Amino acid sequence: MPTGETICPRCGAGIPAPARFCPACGYAAARLVTGQTLDGKYEILEKIGEGGMGEVYKARHLHLDEIRIIKVTKPDALGEGRDPRRFQEEARMATLVRHPNVAALYDFSRLPDGSYYMVWEFIDGVTLEEWMRRRAPLPAEQALDVARQVLAGLSEIHAQGIVHRDLSPDNILVRENREGRLVAKIIDLGIAKRVAAESLSMTGTGLFVGKLKYCSPEQAGALSEGEALDGRSDLYSFGVVLYEMLAGKPPFEAQTPEAYLGKHLHSPPPPLDTARLPPRSGAALSAIVHRALQKNRDRRFASAREFAAALERAAPEATAALETPPPAAPERSRSRAIPLAAAGVLLAAAIAGAYFVLKRSAGPRRPSPPASATAASAPPTRAPTGGPDEVVIAPRIVEQRTPTENPLPAVSPARELTPRAEPTRAPAAPPAAAATEAPAAHSDANADAPIEGVLTESKLKNFLRAWQARPVERRARRAMEIAGIGNFWAATHPNEPFTAGLKVSLPQTLKAETEAALASGQPALARLFHNAYRQFRFSPPDPDLTRRVRQAGR
Numbered sequence: 001m002p003t004g005e006t007i008c009p010r011c012g013a014g015i016p017a018p019a020r021f022c023p024a025c026g027y028a029a030a031r032l033v034t035g036q037t038l039d040g041k042y043e044i045l046e047k048i049g050e051g052g053m054g055e056v057y058k059a060r061h062l063h064l065d066e067i068r069i070i071k072v073t074k075p076d077a078l079g080e081g082r083d084p085r086r087f088q089e090e091a092r093m094a095t096l097v098r099h100p101n102v103a104a105l106y107d108f109s110r111l112p113d114g115s116y117y118m119v120w121e122f123i124d125g126v127t128l129e130e131w132m133r134r135r136a137p138l139p140a141e142q143a144l145d146v147a148r149q150v151l152a153g154l155s156e157i158h159a160q161g162i163v164h165r166d167l168s169p170d171n172i173l174v175r176e177n178r179e180g181r182l183v184a185k186i187i188d189l190g191i192a193k194r195v196a197a198e199s200l201s202m203t204g205t206g207l208f209v210g211k212l213k214y215c216s217p218e219q220a221g222a223l224s225e226g227e228a229l230d231g232r233s234d235l236y237s238f239g240v241v242l243y244e245m246l247a248g249k250p251p252f253e254a255q256t257p258e259a260y261l262g263k264h265l266h267s268p269p270p271p272l273d274t275a276r277l278p279p280r281s282g283a284a285l286s287a288i289v290h291r292a293l294q295k296n297r298d299r300r301f302a303s304a305r306e307f308a309a310a311l312e313r314a315a316p317e318a319t320a321a322l323e324t325p326p327p328a329a330p331e332r333s334r335s336r337a338i339p340l341a342a343a344g345v346l347l348a349a350a351i352a353g354a355y356f357v358l359k360r361s362a363g364p365r366r367p368s369p370p371a372s373a374t375a376a377s378a379p380p381t382r383a384p385t386g387g388p389d390e391v392v393i394a395p396r397i398v399e400q401r402t403p404t405e406n407p408l409p410a411v412s413p414a415r416e417l418t419p420r421a422e423p424t425r426a427p428a429a430p431p432a433a434a435a436t437e438a439p440a441a442h443s444d445a446n447a448d449a450p451i452e453g454v455l456t457e458s459k460l461k462n463f464l465r466a467w468q469a470r471p472v473e474r475r476a477r478r479a480m481e482i483a484g485i486g487n488f489w490a491a492t493h494p495n496e497p498f499t500a501g502l503k504v505s506l507p508q509t510l511k512a513e514t515e516a517a518l519a520s521g522q523p524a525l526a527r528l529f530h531n532a533y534r535q536f537r538f539s540p541p542d543p544d545l546t547r548r549v550r551q552a553g554r
Contacts, residue, residue: 031055031072031115037062039109042070042119058122063543067122068106073115091118094189095491096160098484101153103173103187123185125175128241131182132169137248140277140285142182144315146174147242148308149184154238155304157186158231164189165229167237168214169244212260213250214240217295220261232297235307239292239300246285247273251293269293284314457498460489468509472517476525479510479532490538507539514545523552 008015013024032055036044042059045067049056057070094105107119128146132138138146150172157164164171164186171188216222216236218229244250251269254260272289274282288310294300301307467475467482486506493499510533517526530549534541 031111032057032070038070038111038117042068044070059119064541064546067124069120069122070117071120072111072117088116091116093160093162094118097157097162097189098487099153099156101149101185102156103185120187121185123173123175123187125173125183125185127170128172128174128184128245129169131174132245132248136245137276138245140246140281141315143242143245144285144311146172146182146184146245147238147311148315150186150238150241151304151308151311153184153186154231154234155308157189158234158304162189163229163231164234164237165219166211167234167241168211169241172241212254212257212264213252215260215264216297217264218297220264222265222295230297231303232300235292235301235304236294236297238307239289242292243269243272243289246277246289248276265295281314285311288314455485455489457496460485464506472513472522472525475513476517476528479513479529480535482506483510483532483535487535487537503536503538507533507536510536511542511545514549518548518552523549527553 008022008025011022011025013022015022032038032044032047034044034046038044038059041062043062045058045060047055048058048069054071054073057072059068059070060066061068091105091108095108098104103123104121105118106121108116110116137143150167154164154167166188167186171186173185173187174182177183214237216233218227218233218236223229240250240252252260252263252267254263269290272282272286274286276282277285288307291310292300292307301310463485464482467478470478483506486502490499490503510529513529514526514533517523517529526549530545533539534546
């Protein structure tokens, strides 16, 4: 084979290196080639996938030495002209969604020929489809954990006015973390659309989007004239996914597209086989899945948050059923009393801890409801441990998304943060001295609480002051959240005077925290601060600092 020539996978003919299509059959060759450098910073490693609209490549960021995923618009072999609107819409929408259970978008640009590409977070995992192919049905507690994470990501997607429209197991990536827990992320907003920008011209009249096995009745044609697709369509699709995780097979199977559409439109889902589920929660889980699969969307869960809350109410029973030991023999009952009591205390503590985290993530505070009624909006937030590619934690704010008036008063720019030359440490003093560590307005409770209601400038300033008053370890643990809030504020208030100062002072502060942690011989803290610093969209990377953080961690 001549140098630079590739083999056409369709007909086997040789494709010269500069050619975009096979000269024999017209097959669209790979848009990028291995070893090519894109925009002077992305080295193409390999092509890993291809879809109806584009190609997907694995690449390495040359300056940061990190793996990325690049999605490129597909060349048009028929010469009909590219319509990049949907690709641009995908990129624009993806920038609105910042959540640990949704893949992060890092870059968006154009190739010299005018086609577009996007650079996404690399997730070292497999699709949920592949995971289920090897292991389905999943254990109930694992399936519910994945479900909570996906619903948390969906809640944020829907909050931005976006309908995914293609939620299926191959658009959910999972990976095992160090503790053996499956971490799930929603990927591919390629056919997602903002509800406010609904347009038939984006998809073409009669063009069906989404996979038939997981499509909602609305996607199959159940909507009346004048009605629009909304987030409840995604909840139906995920109901199919959850059914498959628990049962090992989807609720509907057919041989033709028409048969699939007919089943989604008219056939009731078969009851979930509770024999595979924990006895104490099987009936509840079956009812939850049945509600998610209602043909009439008004009878489904109204939101991803409500869906997650229902699962949370069933989860403690499922956990207890799986973990409760068999009854002890009479002669050993006394010796087992202490271990059983300890197990009960641990289980109660775990449930209380989960309730506390969920309560903090659920939005504005209300009078304390029973723990079973708590909405599970997101999994517990952890300090990033997976390297610099950890996504920004979405700020836990804005339950009231449609304020009647502008909550921001006109104020002069002010930099509320100042870089630190050294990390602040709690003084070695008797316990009584802890009360004077920070002003009363910035108590531990205030420093660790989420920002509630509509995010205003005064709330953000108070939150940042409280964060700065904490010991260095506490600041490091919440640094990613600080970066997420900073990105959120800068994106939603680009013209506010306060924003200009924040975009300078906040990166400076996290960069200074990184330097101070390196100087004091604390590489773990330096990595936490540095990972957060690198999440800012409005601050340039610092390759020298990245290099020193990596060297310190070796």
